[in-house]
Amino acid sequence: MDIRSQVAMVFHLDKCIGCHTCSIACKNVWTDRKGADYMWWNNVETKPGTGYPTKWEDQGEYKGGWIVKDGKLELRLTGKGKFLQKIFYQPDLPTMDEYYEPWTYRYEDLFNGPELDDQPTAIPISKVTGEYIDVESGPNWDDDLGGSALYARNDPNLAAMTEEQRLQLLSIETLVMFYLPRICNHCANPACVAACPSGAIYKRGEDGIVLVNQNVCRGWRYCVSACPYKKVFYNWSTGKSEKCLLCYPRVETGQAPACFHSCVGRIRYMGVLLYDADKIQEAGVRPDAELVDAHRDMLADPFDPAVIESARKNGVTEQILKAAQKSPVYKFVKEWGLALAPHPEFRTFPSLFYVPALGPVTYSVENGIALNPTSTDEIFAPLDQARLPMSYLASLFGAGQEAPVRYAMKKMMAIRTWKRAVTVGDVEMQVALDGLREADCTTEQAEAIYRLTSLCNYEDRFVIPPSHREQAVEVLTNPLEKKGAAGFGFREQPQRGF
Amino acid sequence: MFPRTAPRLILLSALLLPLTEPLAAQDAEAQFRKSCMSCHTIGAGKKVGPDLKDLGKRRPHDWSAKFITGAAAMIDGGDPTATALLREFNGVRMPELGVTVPEAQALLKLIDDFSAQGKTLGTAAISRPATPEDIRRGRLYFTGDLRFKSGAPSCMSCHRAQGVGGWGGGWLGPDLTGATAKYGAGLAGVIENPSFPTMQGVFAKTPASPEEAFQVASFLKSVGSQPPDQRDVIFPVLGVVGLVGGMLLGGHLGRKRLKGVRKNLKPRA
Numbered sequence: 001m002d003i004r005s006q007v008a009m010v011f012h013l014d015k016c017i018g019c020h021t022c023s024i025a026c027k028n029v030w031t032d033r034k035g036a037d038y039m040w041w042n043n044v045e046t047k048p049g050t051g052y053p054t055k056w057e058d059q060g061e062y063k064g065g066w067i068v069k070d071g072k073l074e075l076r077l078t079g080k081g082k083f084l085q086k087i088f089y090q091p092d093l094p095t096m097d098e099y100y101e102p103w104t105y106r107y108e109d110l111f112n113g114p115e116l117d118d119q120p121t122a123i124p125i126s127k128v129t130g131e132y133i134d135v136e137s138g139p140n141w142d143d144d145l146g147g148s149a150l151y152a153r154n155d156p157n158l159a160a161m162t163e164e165q166r167l168q169l170l171s172i173e174t175l176v177m178f179y180l181p182r183i184c185n186h187c188a189n190p191a192c193v194a195a196c197p198s199g200a201i202y203k204r205g206e207d208g209i210v211l212v213n214q215n216v217c218r219g220w221r222y223c224v225s226a227c228p229y230k231k232v233f234y235n236w237s238t239g240k241s242e243k244c245l246l247c248y249p250r251v252e253t254g255q256a257p258a259c260f261h262s263c264v265g266r267i268r269y270m271g272v273l274l275y276d277a278d279k280i281q282e283a284g285v286r287p288d289a290e291l292v293d294a295h296r297d298m299l300a301d302p303f304d305p306a307v308i309e310s311a312r313k314n315g316v317t318e319q320i321l322k323a324a325q326k327s328p329v330y331k332f333v334k335e336w337g338l339a340l341a342p343h344p345e346f347r348t349f350p351s352l353f354y355v356p357a358l359g360p361v362t363y364s365v366e367n368g369i370a371l372n373p374t375s376t377d378e379i380f381a382p383l384d385q386a387r388l389p390m391s392y393l394a395s396l397f398g399a400g401q402e403a404p405v406r407y408a409m410k411k412m413m414a415i416r417t418w419k420r421a422v423t424v425g426d427v428e429m430q431v432a433l434d435g436l437r438e439a440d441c442t443t444e445q446a447e448a449i450y451r452l453t454s455l456c457n458y459e460d461r462f463v464i465p466p467s468h469r470e471q472a473v474e475v476l477t478n479p480l481e482k483k484g485a486a487g488f489g490f491r492e493q494p495q496r497g498f
Numbered sequence: 499m500f501p502r503t504a505p506r507l508i509l510l511s512a513l514l515l516p517l518t519e520p521l522a523a524q525d526a527e528a529q530f531r532k533s534c535m536s537c538h539t540i541g542a543g544k545k546v547g548p549d550l551k552d553l554g555k556r557r558p559h560d561w562s563a564k565f566i567t568g569a570a571a572m573i574d575g576g577d578p579t580a581t582a583l584l585r586e587f588n589g590v591r592m593p594e595l596g597v598t599v600p601e602a603q604a605l606l607k608l609i610d611d612f613s614a615q616g617k618t619l620g621t622a623a624i625s626r627p628a629t630p631e632d633i634r635r636g637r638l639y640f641t642g643d644l645r646f647k648s649g650a651p652s653c654m655s656c657h658r659a660q661g662v663g664g665w666g667g668g669w670l671g672p673d674l675t676g677a678t679a680k681y682g683a684g685l686a687g688v689i690e691n692p693s694f695p696t697m698q699g700v701f702a703k704t705p706a707s708p709e710e711a712f713q714v715a716s717f718l719k720s721v722g723s724q725p726p727d728q729r730d731v732i733f734p735v736l737g738v739v740g741l742v743g744g745m746l747l748g749g750h751l752g753r754k755r756l757k758g759v760r761k762n763l764k765p766r767a
Contacts, residue, residue, distance in 0.1 A: 050763070061759050062756065062759075092755065093756060098759050151763070
């Protein structure tokens with residue numbers, strides 16, 4: 001047993017309204033720079049859709065993530081032999097066209113343009129070349145199913161559905177969509193770290209945040225291709241790769257990252273997960289059908305004395321252990337079984353989990369007019385008749401397995417029905433309680449889920465332990481070295497003259 | 499600064515002029531080694547041209563000086579002695595050496611001095627017929643499989659010739675396949691004491707021995723009569739075929755590369 005601590009996340013998709021506030025907060029803080037302007041460390045996608053970069057889930061194209069070969073984990077992109085073949089030319093890099101060419105407008109034309117019969121306009125110009133561009137795509141080009149005939153139709157997850165289901169999903173009367181906000185998953189088994197030839201990417205020991213060392217990065221860009229979630233980006237101005245750093249300066253000071261903090265729907269939760277690093281390799285080679293369970297099995301119970309002892313041996317502090325016991329992420333993922341990792345079949349074991357969105361409530365159509373539910377006994381249609389087929393969600397969150405998705409959906413629907421019976425009273429209590437029992441949920445658990453979903457405060461959503469950077473720094477330098485010395489020092493000696 | 503320095507320098511060189519006199523003999527010997535010795539000796543016998551011992555007794559100095567500074571004009575002008583010499587030495591013309599009249603006079607004085615003192619300069623050409631062993635060793639010297647005793651670089655570093663196989667040799671100097679036709683019997687002497695500025699730089703301190711030079715010359719003579727290789731046609735064809743084949747192979751190996759995702763979504767117009 002080798003217990004480590006990981007700052008983990010849950011995004012509650014049922015609460016996401018797709019407002020992109022998280023993306024803007026992140027952009028303003030981190031990527032509003034030359035060379036980084038096309039990056040969206042946080043982006044919000046509409047599903048079904050192809051996302052950003054286009055079709056990132058299609059590893060047939062992008063070659064990201066891990067595969068199992070001869071019972072061993074292997075990067076799909078590279079390896080010792082494959083790397084030598086590709087040393088002069090890396091053939092699997094996404095181009096700017098897969099992201100989008102960043103642009104702005106020539107606003108000065110509005111003031112300096114010659115006098116004409118018509119109003120002056122600010123034409124779009126590329127932020128890369130400065131030349132006029134005909135804007136063809138953007139980071140959320142298929143937002144709210146825009147251009148769905150092109151984008152939603154090419155969603156790689158549709159491959160798991162039958163032709164009939166696809167037709168139904170894409171026809172205008174029965175269209176359905178939900179939002180999928182994405183950041184770096186800070187995986188337990190990160191493919192980007194494994195692929196880096198320079199050893200520039202590392203996973204921090206104390207909290208599991210994955211970072212790119214800008215001094216070591218040599219711009220090989222193997223991380224860009226190897227990350228199956230396409231969340232490492234190449235800065236074309238500095239020639240280095242960059243990625244979401246989970247706002248570690250904020251996390252270290254006990255604040256939630258910018259995208260978490262600014263979230264309007266309060267969909268984001270952050271807390272500590274303890275996991276057994278010894279189980280990663282073994283879990284990674286399990287067949288697709290067992291991956292969700294293998295991942296959950298890897299996460300350790302923070303109340304188990306053996307786990308606590310092993311964690312202490314690894315230098316996990318008491319505060320972190322305490323935070324792990326209060327972690328909302330642990331509850332959502334392990335206790336309640338509601339939150340699921342995206343695409344577990346990539347075998348990177350993300351530390352970001354999603355609570356799937358419930359479908360639209362049941363309604364009937366009469367004479368072309370949609371009516372509200374007539375019988376509140378059934379607020380939701382049975383899962384088999386859900387407008388968003390379970391096979392789609394299974395492809396996104398279950399490595400093709402419907403069971404874990406069905407379990408989460410059923411529980412959420414049962415809690416919604418039970419809560420309606422309690423507060424409104426138009427559902428028979430016995431029906432609601434039967435529903436809860438069927439969904440493997442007690443009333444206490446239902447109440448707890450309800451509270452953490454609907455009535456959560458800042459302290460409930462973000463349980464961030466102190467990082468003790470002041471202690472961590474002692475490993476590298478002696479903080480008392482300069483004690484008693486006068487004046488200011490230099491972090492790096494200034495270079496002058498020859 | 500400069501306008502005032504120049505007259506002083508001229509004055510200084512004028513003062514130094516008498517000091518250069520004792521050096522003249524040494525200079526003349528160096529000049530002889532450089533310009534004459536590939537074809538002539540003093541008192542060591544005939545080479546490409548005649549032995550120059552007792553030249554002063556055979557011909558007037560004026561005639562000799564004129565011949566040294568402008569042999570071609572005299573041969574073409576039908577000078578009887580010059581024509582006779584040309585016939586005697588198998589029609590090998592004395593080349594234009596670019597020697598000035600004072601230099602020629604210094605050379606003649608040197609020849610007289612050496613003749614009077616009975617000293618010799620240079621070695622006579624080897625006149626025996628080349629054996630197959632000579633030709634074989636010559637080829638080895640040319641390719642560098644046998645090193646020259648002096649440590650001089652092998653011929654193939656700069657020259658090419660037929661019969662050395664493979665790539666033929668270097669392209670810095672000329673092709674030596676037809677060298678015999680140009681220098682005739684004098685080839686060995688040219689190899690031993692090359693009068694070309696580029697080769698002098700390399701071989702002045704590390705000359706080939708007469709035996710080595712004779713063997714290399716024998717080898718070159720043996721290849722001079724061979725028909726030209728077919729290599730010249732095959733090589734560029736092989737290059738083009740190799741390039742096209744290499745590109746096709748590269749394209750085939752890289753056929754699974756990422757060729758763009760979004761642009762392939764769009765319906766083709």
